[in-house]
Amino acid sequence: MNYLNNKELKDVKVISKSxxxxxxxxxxKITKDLSSLIKxxxxxxxxxxxxxxxxxxxxxxxxxxxxxVQKAGIKGITLVASSLFPAHEELxxxxxxxxxxxxxxxxISGGLGKAISHGKLKGHIIMQSHGGRARSILNEEIxxxxxxxxxxxxDKMGNISGVNGINSCGTLGYAIADGLKAKKVIAVTxxxxxxxxYPADITEDYVDHVLMxxxxxxxxxxxxxxxxxxxxxxxxKIAKDTLKVMEATGLLKDGISFQSGAGGISLAVTxxxxxxxxxxxxxxxFASGGITGYLTDMLEEGLFTSLFDxxxxxxxxxxxxxxxxxxxxxxxxxxxxxxxSSVVDNLDIVILGATEIDTDFNxxxxxxxxxxxxxxxxxxxxxxxxxxxxxxxxxxxxxxIPFIKDRVDVITTPGxxxxxxxxERGICVNxxxxxxxxxxxxxxxxxxxxxxxxxxxxxxxxxPKTIEKGERIIGLSEYRDxxxxxxxxxxxx
Amino acid sequence: MNYLNNKELKDVKVISKSxxxxxxxxxxKITKDLSSLIKxxxxxxxxxxxxxxxxxxxxxxxxxxxxxVQKAGIKGITLVASSLFPAHEELxxxxxxxxxxxxxxxxISGGLGKAISHGKLKGHIIMQSHGGRARSILNEEIxxxxxxxxxxxxDKMGNISGVNGINSCGTLGYAIADGLKAKKVIAVTxxxxxxxxYPADITEDYVDHVLMxxxxxxxxxxxxxxxxxxxxxxxxKIAKDTLKVMEATGLLKDGISFQSGAGGISLAVTxxxxxxxxxxxxxxxFASGGITGYLTDMLEEGLFTSLFDxxxxxxxxxxxxxxxxxxxxxxxxxxxxxxxSSVVDNLDIVILGATEIDTDFNxxxxxxxxxxxxxxxxxxxxxxxxxxxxxxxxxxxxxxIPFIKDRVDVITTPGxxxxxxxxERGICVNxxxxxxxxxxxxxxxxxxxxxxxxxxxxxxxxxPKTIEKGERIIGLSEYRDxxxxxxxxxxxx
Numbered sequence: 001m002n003y004l005n006n007k008e009l010k011d012v013k014v015i016s017k018s019x020x021x022x023x024x025x026x027x028x029k030i031t032k033d034l035s036s037l038i039k040x041x042x043x044x045x046x047x048x049x050x051x052x053x054x055x056x057x058x059x060x061x062x063x064x065x066x067x068x069v070q071k072a073g074i075k076g077i078t079l080v081a082s083s084l085f086p087a088h089e090e091l092x093x094x095x096x097x098x099x100x101x102x103x104x105x106x107x108i109s110g111g112l113g114k115a116i117s118h119g120k121l122k123g124h125i126i127m128q129s130h131g132g133r134a135r136s137i138l139n140e141e142i143x144x145x146x147x148x149x150x151x152x153x154x155d156k157m158g159n160i161s162g163v164n165g166i167n168s169c170g171t172l173g174y175a176i177a178d179g180l181k182a183k184k185v186i187a188v189t190x191x192x193x194x195x196x197x198y199p200a201d202i203t204e205d206y207v208d209h210v211l212m213x214x215x216x217x218x219x220x221x222x223x224x225x226x227x228x229x230x231x232x233x234x235x236x237k238i239a240k241d242t243l244k245v246m247e248a249t250g251l252l253k254d255g256i257s258f259q260s261g262a263g264g265i266s267l268a269v270t271x272x273x274x275x276x277x278x279x280x281x282x283x284x285x286f287a288s289g290g291i292t293g294y295l296t297d298m299l300e301e302g303l304f305t306s307l308f309d310x311x312x313x314x315x316x317x318x319x320x321x322x323x324x325x326x327x328x329x330x331x332x333x334x335x336x337x338x339x340x341s342s343v344v345d346n347l348d349i350v351i352l353g354a355t356e357i358d359t360d361f362n363x364x365x366x367x368x369x370x371x372x373x374x375x376x377x378x379x380x381x382x383x384x385x386x387x388x389x390x391x392x393x394x395x396x397x398x399x400x401i402p403f404i405k406d407r408v409d410v411i412t413t414p415g416x417x418x419x420x421x422x423x424e425r426g427i428c429v430n431x432x433x434x435x436x437x438x439x440x441x442x443x444x445x446x447x448x449x450x451x452x453x454x455x456x457x458x459x460x461x462x463x464p465k466t467i468e469k470g471e472r473i474i475g476l477s478e479y480r481d482x483x484x485x486x487x488x489x490x491x492x493x
Numbered sequence: 494m495n496y497l498n499n500k501e502l503k504d505v506k507v508i509s510k511s512x513x514x515x516x517x518x519x520x521x522k523i524t525k526d527l528s529s530l531i532k533x534x535x536x537x538x539x540x541x542x543x544x545x546x547x548x549x550x551x552x553x554x555x556x557x558x559x560x561x562v563q564k565a566g567i568k569g570i571t572l573v574a575s576s577l578f579p580a581h582e583e584l585x586x587x588x589x590x591x592x593x594x595x596x597x598x599x600x601i602s603g604g605l606g607k608a609i610s611h612g613k614l615k616g617h618i619i620m621q622s623h624g625g626r627a628r629s630i631l632n633e634e635i636x637x638x639x640x641x642x643x644x645x646x647x648d649k650m651g652n653i654s655g656v657n658g659i660n661s662c663g664t665l666g667y668a669i670a671d672g673l674k675a676k677k678v679i680a681v682t683x684x685x686x687x688x689x690x691y692p693a694d695i696t697e698d699y700v701d702h703v704l705m706x707x708x709x710x711x712x713x714x715x716x717x718x719x720x721x722x723x724x725x726x727x728x729x730k731i732a733k734d735t736l737k738v739m740e741a742t743g744l745l746k747d748g749i750s751f752q753s754g755a756g757g758i759s760l761a762v763t764x765x766x767x768x769x770x771x772x773x774x775x776x777x778x779f780a781s782g783g784i785t786g787y788l789t790d791m792l793e794e795g796l797f798t799s800l801f802d803x804x805x806x807x808x809x810x811x812x813x814x815x816x817x818x819x820x821x822x823x824x825x826x827x828x829x830x831x832x833x834s835s836v837v838d839n840l841d842i843v844i845l846g847a848t849e850i851d852t853d854f855n856x857x858x859x860x861x862x863x864x865x866x867x868x869x870x871x872x873x874x875x876x877x878x879x880x881x882x883x884x885x886x887x888x889x890x891x892x893x894i895p896f897i898k899d900r901v902d903v904i905t906t907p908g909x910x911x912x913x914x915x916x917e918r919g920i921c922v923n924x925x926x927x928x929x930x931x932x933x934x935x936x937x938x939x940x941x942x943x944x945x946x947x948x949x950x951x952x953x954x955x956x957p958k959t960i961e962k963g964e965r966i967i968g969l970s971e972y973r974d975x976x977x978x979x980x981x982x983x984x985x986x
Contacts, residue, residue: 001619001634003977004571004595009617009966015976017853020909024831024878026838078497102497124502126494141494157834195839196779196799198821205826205833286689306689325818328691333698338517340698341650345519346688360510385517416513473502483508484496 029158029210030192034068037211041146041184043069046076046101050137050147050182052175053083053107054162054311058221061150061188063090064213070099078102078123080142082133082174082332083376086110087221095120104142106130106376113373116474117491125373125475125488127366127412130174130310131336131344131382132480137177138333141482147182149175149207150216151189155197158187158207162312163199163322165191167219170291170312170321172201176331179206190216201329223314229271229294230264234424238393239268242351242422243276248443249389249436251348254282258304259289259344259383260351262313265393269351270294277303288330288343289350289379296320299327308343310335310379336382338480344379344386352380354392354421356408359451361415361430363392364408366477369401371467371491373475377412381480384417389436396423396457402464404454409467410477411486426453468492522651522703523685527561530704534639534677536562539569539594543630543640543675545668546576546600547804548660551714554643554681556583557706563592571595571616573635575626575667575825576869579603580714588613597635599623599869606866609967612983618866618968620859620905620981622874623667623803624829624837625973630670631826634975640675642668642700643709644682648690651680651700656692656815658684660712663784663805663814665694669824672699683709694822716807722764722787723757727917731886732761735844735915736769741936742882742929744841747775751797752782752837752876753844755806758886762844763787770796781823781836782843782872789813792820801836803828803872829875831973837872837879845873847885847914849901852944854908854923856885857901859970862894864960864984866968870905874973877910882929889916889950895957897947902960903970904979919946961985 003012031037043049049069051062062081067090069077075098081088082105089111094100102123103116116125128136136142149172153165160179162172167190179185179202186209187202230236246252246269258273260266271294277284278301287295288308293316299307300320308330312318320327336344344350354363355375363384368374384390396403403423419436421428426448429437440447458464470490477486496505524530536542542562544555555574560583562570568591574581575598582604587593595616596609609618621629629635642665646658653672655665660683672678672695679702680695723729739745739762751766753759764787770777771794780788781801786809792800793813801823805811813820829837837843847856848868856877861867877883889896896916912929914921919941922930933940951957963983970979 001597001629003969004597004617004619006617009969009980012969012977012980014980015972015978019976020907020978021878021972021974023880023910024838027834029834104494104497124497124499126497136494157839194778196801196821196836198799199818203824203827205824205830205835207834285687306691308689325692328689331696331698334696337698341520341522341700342698343689345517346650385514387516414513417516476496476502476505476507479508479514481514483512484505485508485513487502487505487507 026157030156030212031209032212034211037209038068038072043074043145045074047074047145048078048080048143050080050144050178052149052172053081054169054172054174055150055167055217056222057085057087058218059087059150060215060217061148062088065148066091066094070094075099076101078104080104080144083107084112088112092120098122104128106133107378108373108376117372118493119472119474119490121474126478127376127475128478129336129377129381129480130332130379131338131342132478134177134333134337135339136482137181139339144178144182146184146186147178148186148188149179149202151187153191153193153197154187154189154210155193155195156210157195157204158210159197159200159204160187160202160207161197161199162201163318164193164197167216168318169219169222170318171309171329173310173330173335174332175202177333184208186211188213188216190214228264229267234395235265236268238265238422238424239272241427242269242391242393243272244445245391245420245422245427246349248440248445250439251388252276252282256284257346257348258284258287259347261353262290262292263353266351266353267294269393274298274303288347291317293317296327299324336379336480344382347383347387349389349391350383350387351391351393352384354394356403356405357392357421358405358408359454361418362408362411363413363418364410366410366412371409371469381413384413389419390417391420391422392418393422396425400461402457402461404450404457405464410488412477414485421450425456428453519650523649523705524702525705527704530702531561531565536567536638538567540567540638541571541573541636543573543637543671545642545665546574547655547662547665547667548643548710549715550578550580551711552580552643553708553710554641555581558641559584559587563587568592569594571597573597573637576600577605581605585613591615597621599626600871601866601869610865610984611986612965612967614967618981619971620869620968621971622829622870622973623825623872624831624835624875625971627670627826627830628832629975630674632832637671637675639677639679640671641679641681642672642695644680646684646686646690647680647682647703648686648688649703650688650697651703652690652693652697653680653695654690654692655694656811657686657690660709661811662712662715663811664802664822666803666823666828667825668695670826677701679704681706681709683707721757722760727888728758729761731758731915731917732765734920735762735884735886736765737938738884738913738915738920739842741933741938743932744881745769745775749777750839750841751777751780752840754846755783755785756846759844759846760787762886767791767796781840784810786810789820792817829872829973837875840876840880842882843876843880844884844886845877847887849896849898850885850914851898851901852947854911855901855904856906856911857903859903859905864902864962874906877906882912883910884913884915885911886915889918893954895950895954897943897950898957903981905970907978914943918949921946
């Protein structure tokens with residue numbers, strides 16, 4: 001619109017009748033031929049391809065597309081996958097032959113993680129938080145050439161809905177940034193529905209192609225073994241103590257906002273919180289994050305006024321999203337992008353798990369006790385930073401693996417944002433939170449020094465073996481703001 | 494993420510414990526002080542400020558903000574207002590003193606348009622379509638420094654909802670591009686609601702400030718005099734003939750998609766279409782555009798499966814948007830942005846008005862018979878181009894003003910996209926549409942040559958007087974794709 005600066009408009013060219021536009025026609029977007037589509041996209045060596053993980057371990061789209069990329073002989077791909085699951089271990093040969101050179105993800109489990117830890121990726125792996133992923137895509141630190149969006153349903157123009165179709169997986173929160181920013185957006189679907197397909201998570205104005213495939217996966221694969229309340233009495237004790245801790249923070253009152261992970265103890269906390277809220281007639285504000293049936297029940301009971309759902313963790317959550325107008329979709333950016341105003345910053349309490357924690361309260365959920373990649377931040381960093389109070393719940397003694405260390409293997413979430421640790425052998429409070437320590441003292445809640453708890457555990461279990469690491473740094477643990485908080489080392493096989 | 498290209502990661506800096514992030518806290522966004530806010534925004538001379546028009550003639554935000562900009566002594570503003578109404582004629586002094594230098598809009602009526610036609614704007618006025626507006630903002634042809642978004646409701650973090658609050662005006666479709674792209678986004682509201690305010694048209698991640706004001710306007714102002722079915726027998730005859738035309742196109746069948754303007758004859762067509770669909774048991778697909786109660790009734794009766802609503806035209810539409818999940822919000826880009834896949838491209842039939850038409854079927858809805866600015870494309874260009882069949886409905890004889898000319902005063906919509914004209918004295922078909930002419934012949938529908946219809950009208954009314962234009966070109970009629978299709982001249986007072 002440079003002509004705004006022209007002093008005179010008479011020199012601006014007005015098109016003549018012969019140049020008049022014809023009627024516009026909708027672009028044909030549908031294809032069944034992935035191989036031709038990859039050619040049409042003009043992907044070069046080193047291209048950046050993105051995928052979301054809302055079908056979790058049930059996803060088939062990532063393998064399908066990447067194997068076709070391999071066939072096309074394109075090398076050096078940077079794979080930007082919001083999470084990777086055991087189902088994706090079919091991609092190991094693609095690391096070895098250089099099809100996939102770098103991986104950027106927020107969570108990785110299964111054989112693929114193991115292979116990467118054992119040095120099979122020629123480039124690097126960058127572990128981000130969910131909010132950090134959205135940040136890096138939206139601020140164009142990562143430039144996606146093509147986003148292949150597993151779409152439970154789409155219409156011929158590419159309106160994508162996560163609640164319609166045979167593999168409806170609910171909200172598509174992690175794919176929103178990709179849809180907004182990728183140079184080319186491909187809806188990959190096994191359910192082509194009548195135009196207009198709605199409610200659309202991603203609308204046609206952002207979609208370039210609709211790729212019909214036989215199957216995008218299996219929606220049942222979204223349910224992992226951990227999305228049930230624990231039955232283990234030690235886990236239940238920890239959950240009960242966590243509720244006491246929450247009460248002592250003074251935040252258990254009308255208007256509370258809450259998030260918990262989908263681990264067994266976290267869900268037990270949610271369950272006890274429900275009882276507490278009913279008993280004390282507390283009406284909460286919102287619950288957020290990955291959403292389970294436990295939270296949709298609480299929504300229906302009026303214990304929360306709304307849910308911010310970035311990812312449906314079970315089939316009940318999907319049903320609720322379909323029918324309850326107070327069950328809201330949330331993008332990864334709205335969830336936890338640190339460069340904008342996000343929901344985590346309005347969160348009172350978050351309940352999180354940990355693989356290990358250190359005496360500085362740094363948490364590792366990225367690697368296992370053997371140093372092998374088996375998880376990642378997901379929303380861990382985001383909610384720990386944003387919440388008024390972040391609480392780690394974990395057993396101190398679990399399968400003979402030490403839980404508290406001097407230094408965690410990989411720092412996923414910096415201790416400066418972790419406030420409380422609740423174990424079956426005591427509650428620790430981060431010394432940075434003197435305000436909480438005072439409150440807990442007032443409430444006669446016993447606090448243990450985290451160093452003492454560590455010594456106690458070691459007395460019983462012995463000192464932890466050191467993990468045998470290789471020399472090579474294979475990846476980085478990125479903080480949500482883009483700074484690097486730790487190296488990830490190769491592990492000897 | 495340059496470290497993806499590093500051969501070695503050991504040189505990447507890992508932050509030390511002393512640099513660890515502290516817990517993040519929500520940014521304080523609320524202010525009641527517009528004057529300080531304008532200083533804080535750091536607006537310079539020549540800044541680009543944007544506004545939406547969903548409150549139509551009831552809007553108070555534009556005047557309020559611009560007068561404060563004037564007080565701050567900032568000059569040379571480019572005002573990007575999606576539409577301007579009689580309520581905005583208070584801004585005339587700001588044209589005269591150079592506060593506002595350029596205007597980019599899709600519709601202008603009232604005293605402000607008159608003042609601009611009489612040469613009071615020091616810079617230029619650019620008339621866009623609704624889709625063209627979205628295009629130019631999203632592709633950054635227009636770079637907005639600050640978007641002041643009149644918000645029927647907002648919470649402290651800036652979640653904006655158009656259906657909550659005392660001045661709920663419904664969907665905020667035209668403000669979405671501004672929210673996505675403006676350097677600073679300000680929610681201006683008179684209804685501060687509890688966090689989280691939902692359903693949000695624009696979420697907090699896009700909002701920088703929440704400005705509390707006494708009143709954003711009067712929602713009743715959205716209803717203009719034209720949003721009722723005409724009672725004029727001539728208008729009703731035209732509507733009845735239009736239905737016959739629609740039938741002859743072969744498009745009146747299951748799956749039909751439809752849009753009509755909110756003028757009296759257009760609404761009469763909608764009303765006859767309703768009867769026809771009931772009688773013939775036709776189930777339509779979607780209706781789109783500015784939405785009225787006539788269409789929400791048809792949605793509830795199952796005559797359409799969904800509505801794409803870019804703007805609520807009456808209070809009934811707002812109520813429907815609140816409660817009916819098949820009544821969908823649509824952004825200006827999804828509506829008609831020609832650079833993406835948009836809803837207009839899937840439209841079967843659109844019914845449009847015209848101030849005048851010429852023998853090439855070019856339509857003017859920008860200026861009146863006196864050459865003075867009194868309208869604009871709105872969605873006219875977009876739907877004419879996108880629809881399978883675009884139909885202009887108008888009286889041939891209306892208040893002694895000639896309707897068909899050799900050349901319209903200002904080309905708003907090029908004749909190459911206008912298919913049919915229906916008047917009380919005959920139906921004309923664009924010669925480009927031989928397919929329609931054949932169909933109408935088969936249906937024994939009488940067609941008149943538009944030149945003959947013009948001659949007939951002139952025989953009765955005499956030849957039109959030429960408008961007395963000045964020398965100066967004050968603005969441009971922009972086509973939706975950004976090309977310029979006509980000049981707009983100054984008119985002598």
